[in-house]
Structures are given as structure tokens and as C-alpha cells.
Amino acid sequence: MTTRPTPAPARKLLLANARLVDPATGREEFGDLLVEDGLIADFGAALRAARPEGATVLDCRGEVVAPGLIDMRAFVGEPGAEHRETLASASRAAAAGGVTTVVCMPDTNPPVDEPAVVDYLNRRARDTAIVRMIPAAALTKGLAGREMTEIGLLREAGAAFLTDGARSVTNAQVMRRALTYARDFGALIVHHCEDPDLVGDGVMNEGELASRLGLHGIPREAETLMLERDLRLVRLTGGRYHAAMVSCADSVAIMARAKSDGLDVTCGVSINSLALNENDIGPYRTFLKLSPPLRHEDDRIAVVEALSDGLIDVIVSDHNPQDVETKRQPFAECADGAIGLETMLAVGLRLVHSGEIGLAALLRAMTTRPAEILGLPQGRLARGAPADLIVFDPDEPFVQDPADLHSRSKNTPFDGARLQGRVHVTIVGGAIVYQRD
Incomplete structure (x- = not known):
């Protein structure tokens, strides 16, 4: 190859x-x-x-x-963690997996919370990447969740949207202000819905299996309570909002209600949540320690059905490269994350071959819908399209x-x-x- x-x-x-x-x-x-x-x-x-x-x-x-895939969620180590991934290596992995546009998360070192950093990443991508790499900007300064970034300036600099990556904004007042300002600038807020206090020291889905493995569990409510709060703030402010990754049946029901009420909201799902469940962790396989965690099979089936029905808008790779030292540890102590840019399409095709979803519906969630949400001209076969x-x-x-x-x-x-x-x-x-x- x-x-x-x-x-x-x-x-x-x-x-x-x-x-x-x-x-x-x-x-x-x-x-x-x-x-x-x-x-x-x-x-x-x-x-x-x-x-x-x-x-x-x-x-x-x-x-x-078909149109090239558009991945709305990938961690790229540059700047600050080039030993894990660079724009160049991530773009090669993306190209091999059929991904032609990648949105890079802002939780780097330094974080992407200034227009100058957005500009730097755009220039680095232009010089070193072989696919389109678009930086997302931080929603709060230093990813600390306390003070908003300059939403208008970051958007002008070319940021795809505003997000704190794998961190949740727990302060409801900060989130309310962010949604209000983003609305005025026509910007999109993308949020990782996970209450860190409810997560606590949990490392996998809460339930019988976690108890049998002797691991602390993460309740589904860590996701659903944060999602409920966000959607109520969307109703209050009228802002544009995207839930980065939903992973359970309760979240699907919450999103269905919000969409039926006419809120300007969308949501994504990780390819891992579609293809795997908590049983795949097996003998403490650390490569399957993820955030959100792999859920029960009933939840996996619920998100697949929601994807097939169009309720879930996009599939993301949730590409999160980790080095050997952070993964070769006991399950409870290792870092979250798995790579996925190169395998996202092939893993998604499992659902097609099993009859759980049609090919066009799978591709729509990987191409057309993310393009529509991001306002990109790609994601379709049409005369005059890139x-x-x-x-x-x-x-x-x-x-x-x-x-x-x-x-x-x-x-x-x-x-x-x-x-x-x-x-x-x-x-x-x-x-x-x-x-x-």
C-alpha cells in the first residue's frame, strides 16, 4: 500500500x-x-x-x-504530543481509511484556544497533510471550563466548531453564555456529555459485568444528565448544539425528544459504540477502555437502530492515539482511547453485512450529514462538488x-x-x- x-x-x-x-x-x-x-x-x-x-x-x-469520509472527531497530537500522532501521520492513516476530511480536537499542548494556534495548524496541515485537516477550537480558555474563548475570532480564523474535546463544561452558566455567543456568530458548539463527578473513578460501564471484573463502573446517568442539561440550555438560548457521542438507549430517547421539539441539535456516535459492547473488554483489554465506555448490548442495538432511522446524524472515529506506556498498565490505570481513522469504514461495513443498516445510510452518516453540519461542500456526488x-x-x-x-x-x-x-x-x-x- x-x-x-x-x-x-x-x-x-x-x-x-x-x-x-x-x-x-x-x-x-x-x-x-x-x-x-x-x-x-x-x-x-x-x-x-x-x-x-x-x-x-x-x-x-x-x-x-462514493464521497470521501468526513470525521468530526479525531485527536492529533500536534502540537505537544507528536510522539502519539502528527498531522502528517494522521492524514496518511485517514487517506488509507478513505477519510478525506478530519476535524482535529483542540486538547493539545498548548490548547487551540487562540486564533494564532488555529492559523498555525491550518498552515501546518497545508504543508504536511495529504487530506483536509480542519482544527476545532477550544470552547473555554485552557480547556478549564471557566472562561469562554473568543468565539468570533476563532471562527474567523477557520475553526470548524467550538469544543473542549474530551472534557465537559460542568458550569451551566459558562455553557449558557457560550451557546448564546455562538448563536450570534453562527458557530456550532460540540460537547462531550459526561459528568466527571458521576464518572468518578469509574473505568467501564456500570453493571453486572463491571462487578464481576472488580472494576468501578460509570453509570449511564453520567452521560444523560449532562445531555439533558445541555438541551435545556439550547432551548433557553436558541444556540446550535451537537452532542459529540451518544452511547446508550436513554440518550437516544432524549435526543429524539429534543429533535421532535424543533431544537437545532444534532448528535454523533463513535464507531466503537456501534460495533462493540462491554463484553468485548474480555480479559481486561486496555485498548477497549474508552470514553464514553462501551455499553451493554441493548444500548449498542439502540444506537444502531437510531443511526439507521437517521436520529443519530454522524459516525465519528473518536481517533485517540495512545503510546505503549499509557496502555500497558492495569485496566483501571491505563489511558482512555483507541485509534480509528483507518478502520472506521471497514468496521462500519460490519453493520451493512449483518443487515443492521444499509450502505447508503452508513455512508450518509460518514459523509453527507457531517458535511451539512459543518457547512462543507463535500459529502455528495454532484456536478460542481469538490x-x-x-x-x-x-x-x-x-x-x-x-x-x-x-x-x-x-x-x-x-x-x-x-x-x-x-x-x-x-x-x-x-x-x-x-x-x-
Whole structure:
């Protein structure tokens, strides 16, 4: 497999003999897709009869061509933790997984709480990354949860949205003010819903299994109480709000009620919460210590059904690279987090192969909906849209070997897992940035 520095796009690139899947419309057909000057010029079955002259032809051999994935939640260590991940290494992992746009969390060192840091990351991404890397900005100064950042200036600098990453803003007055100011600037607040006081020293989902393993549990109420509070503040302020990751049936019910009431709210779910449950922790597998924790199978089924119904808007990788020293510890003492950029699509396809969700619905949650929420022109097959595309075989089987991953860290919960679905080509702005050998 190969990843390359971002080349200049071919003036004309024809993706021939493809299964075209547009998650924005649900349209699916066999045909060709023409890229010109970094944009989608045309697509459909009619192109097969009249292929343009002078185009570089890529034979897709019946594989799926779809918009590139958009991941709204990934931790990248730069600046301050480059030993865990850099913009360059994260972008290579993203390209290999079919992710063409990555939103990077602000909990770095220093945190992304000043416009100058946003500008620095944008320039670093332009110089070193092979996919689109967009920084999110901190919601509070120093991620301390006490004082708002300069929301308007951060938005002008190019921040995707405001969030404190893996930290929750526990002060309701601060959150109320943030939602009010964000509303006035047209900015989006993304919040990690987890009450740290209720989490306490918990390390996995509270319940019978935690008791049997002798581990302190985290109740679902740590998530649902914070989510309920946030949605009441949204009702009060009229701000735009996105719950970063919901993980249980109760949160699904809360979001359903808020949406039915007409609140301007959306939510995401981690790919790990869709594909795994608390039983997968097994013999204290530290790569499965996550935040939010893996829940009961009933909760997993509830979030999958909510995703299929469109109640949950987006799927995120929750990419959180950790080094060996922070993971090779007792389960209760190791760091939270797992990598996921490179495996998000293949793991999601498990749900398609099991019949739990359709391919178009899965791709919509990874492409069209995040693009709509972020106000991006990507995420659809449409004439004039940016040519951020992937070519993948949804049925190709493989066993995940951590040594094959492009991330600097190897803490994947799918070590040795049997998966189906290989990305063969990733295109960003009309340029091929990844092509599997």
C-alpha cells in the first residue's frame, strides 16, 4: 500500500466501471465519473458511451465510488504530543481509511484556544497533510471550563466548531453564555456529555459485568444528565448544539425528544459504540477502555437502530492515539482511547453485512450529514462538488494487523479482527493521495 505527498490533480480523471453511490440522494447506479480541475464534472451511465478525450482513466472494476469520509472527531497530537500522532501521520492513516476530511480536537499542548494556534495548524496541515485537516477550537480558555474563548475570532480564523474535546463544561452558566455567543456568530458548539463527578473513578460501564471484573463502573446517568442539561440550555438560548457521542438507549430517547421539539441539535456516535459492547473488554483489554465506555448490548442495538432511522446524524472515529506506556498498565490505570481513522469504514461495513443498516445510510452518516453540519461542500456526488472521493470494495476480507496501520500509535481495538471492506483509492481535490498496491 502506498501513500504519497499531495500531487497536483490530473486535469481530467475518469473513474470508469464504477458502482456510484451518492448517500445524499440515495442514488446508486453503475457508470463512470469524470473529475475536471478538482471538481466532479459529470457522472452516470451515459458517460460510458461517450468517454472524454485526454482523460486519465482509472478502472474501478465494479467497486464502489462514493464521497470521501468526513470525521468530526479525531485527536492529533500536534502540537505537544507528536510522539502519539502528527498531522502528517494522521492524514496518511485517514487517506488509507478513505477519510478525506478530519476535524482535529483542540486538547493539545498548548490548547487551540487562540486564533494564532488555529492559523498555525491550518498552515501546518497545508504543508504536511495529504487530506483536509480542519482544527476545532477550544470552547473555554485552557480547556478549564471557566472562561469562554473568543468565539468570533476563532471562527474567523477557520475553526470548524467550538469544543473542549474530551472534557465537559460542568458550569451551566459558562455553557449558557457560550451557546448564546455562538448563536450570534453562527458557530456550532460540540460537547462531550459526561459528568466527571458521576464518572468518578469509574473505568467501564456500570453493571453486572463491571462487578464481576472488580472494576468501578460509570453509570449511564453520567452521560444523560449532562445531555439533558445541555438541551435545556439550547432551548433557553436558541444556540446550535451537537452532542459529540451518544452511547446508550436513554440518550437516544432524549435526543429524539429534543429533535421532535424543533431544537437545532444534532448528535454523533463513535464507531466503537456501534460495533462493540462491554463484553468485548474480555480479559481486561486496555485498548477497549474508552470514553464514553462501551455499553451493554441493548444500548449498542439502540444506537444502531437510531443511526439507521437517521436520529443519530454522524459516525465519528473518536481517533485517540495512545503510546505503549499509557496502555500497558492495569485496566483501571491505563489511558482512555483507541485509534480509528483507518478502520472506521471497514468496521462500519460490519453493520451493512449483518443487515443492521444499509450502505447508503452508513455512508450518509460518514459523509453527507457531517458535511451539512459543518457547512462543507463535500459529502455528495454532484456536478460542481469538490472531487473528494473514495474507491472501495465493500466485500474484500482481511485480518487487521496493527503493523499495517499508518498511525504512529497502534492501540486499535480491532487488533486481529476479521473485517470486510478495503479502500483502494482515495482522491482529494481531484488528486490521488492514496492507492493500495
